[in-house]
Amino acid sequence: MFATESFRPTWVEIDLSSLRKNAQTLLSRTGGKPLIAVVKADAYGHGAVRVAKALEKEGVNFFAVATLDEAIELRENGVNSDILILGPVEERGMDSLFTYRLVATVISSSYAKSLSEKAKKQGQSLRVHVKIDTGMGRLGIRYDEAPERLEEIMSLEGLFLEGIFSHFPSADVDRDFSEEQVRRLKKIRENMRLAGKKISLCHIANSEGIWNIPSSFGEEFTHVRPGISLYGVASSERGLLPVMSLRTKIVQIKPLRKKETVSYLRQYVVQKEREYIAVLPLGYADGVSTCGSGKYEVVIKGRRYPQVGRVCMDYMMVSLDDNPDHIEEGTEVEVFGSFLSLQEFAHKSSRIPYEVMCGVSKRVPRWYKGEE
Numbered sequence: 001m002f003a004t005e006s007f008r009p010t011w012v013e014i015d016l017s018s019l020r021k022n023a024q025t026l027l028s029r030t031g032g033k034p035l036i037a038v039v040k041a042d043a044y045g046h047g048a049v050r051v052a053k054a055l056e057k058e059g060v061n062f063f064a065v066a067t068l069d070e071a072i073e074l075r076e077n078g079v080n081s082d083i084l085i086l087g088p089v090e091e092r093g094m095d096s097l098f099t100y101r102l103v104a105t106v107i108s109s110s111y112a113k114s115l116s117e118k119a120k121k122q123g124q125s126l127r128v129h130v131k132i133d134t135g136m137g138r139l140g141i142r143y144d145e146a147p148e149r150l151e152e153i154m155s156l157e158g159l160f161l162e163g164i165f166s167h168f169p170s171a172d173v174d175r176d177f178s179e180e181q182v183r184r185l186k187k188i189r190e191n192m193r194l195a196g197k198k199i200s201l202c203h204i205a206n207s208e209g210i211w212n213i214p215s216s217f218g219e220e221f222t223h224v225r226p227g228i229s230l231y232g233v234a235s236s237e238r239g240l241l242p243v244m245s246l247r248t249k250i251v252q253i254k255p256l257r258k259k260e261t262v263s264y265l266r267q268y269v270v271q272k273e274r275e276y277i278a279v280l281p282l283g284y285a286d287g288v289s290t291c292g293s294g295k296y297e298v299v300i301k302g303r304r305y306p307q308v309g310r311v312c313m314d315y316m317m318v319s320l321d322d323n324p325d326h327i328e329e330g331t332e333v334e335v336f337g338s339f340l341s342l343q344e345f346a347h348k349s350s351r352i353p354y355e356v357m358c359g360v361s362k363r364v365p366r367w368y369k370g371e372e
């Protein structure tokens, strides 16, 4: 979990009311399809426990994480909803699946067998969802081998095969391929049903699936699995609200003279007779990549100012031109959030929004607002 207090004036603001509205927007988009809210990587840097609890109040009762550790963190902090771990768990962690009442993802028959052995030893039953690879080329059982494998897995003692799921590699740009994936997954469940083997749950839609592939939340699918849309990243016409903003306060303002330079490698050279430089107390150790050095912009009192010179580990500089106007040391600065979108900020450093969210480091405290 993140610190909530810090002696440095750099912080991330998380708007939980926007998060909850985004969940409602997704529900109305899919006609009320229940969410398996993806809160892996500490809810994409937003703080998984706070996010899960806010969503629970909105009626969400199923979460997905990447690792066993992430699932345990949720349980130990009072999240009681269902939790699906999207990846495999090492042998030495398997007992915790039972202790913490988790839902496991089966990626192969051999993995299912080890889970079954554990379940027998524990004298308990384990809920599992089988991951089918319909075209991601990553984890899971190949779709064309699924019928045999599912039969095998169903016959294993101690496992309750509750669901099957799959994942889109490019639901945003490749509609035909995504629809083929939907057909592949649907067919597997349908054939099992015809063979008298009912699989209760079935899901494939990530955020882009929800927006671009309506068949991915059709009646054959019981859930959708959004991540990034909950956190408000999308084009504005989708009606999603930004949840995360990165803010700081100016620690020093000073005038530099013509030909003087700013920061490491002296890449920024002052051209005017006088230029005011504001120093911001955040840098690449906080998640502002040096790949965007000299390309970022920040917002101060509603106006954009260019970031200049190399981003340092703990500082970066902004040019206030030849007139600092009514800007002072201590004035608040938005690095991204409401006036300047996280997507735009990500673009400046050639990163994807996911990377920026997950990359805001632990030393930046998260401040929460919009709680009920």
Ligand SMILES: *Cc1c(COP(=O)(O)O)cnc(C)c1O
Residues within 6 Å of the ligand: 038, 040, 086, 167, 205, 206, 207, 208, 225, 226, 227, 228, 229
């Ligand atoms: C991360 C992830 C998601 C959520 O993806 P978004 O693009 O953030 O909506 C869904 N399913 C799986 C398997 C994932 O790994």
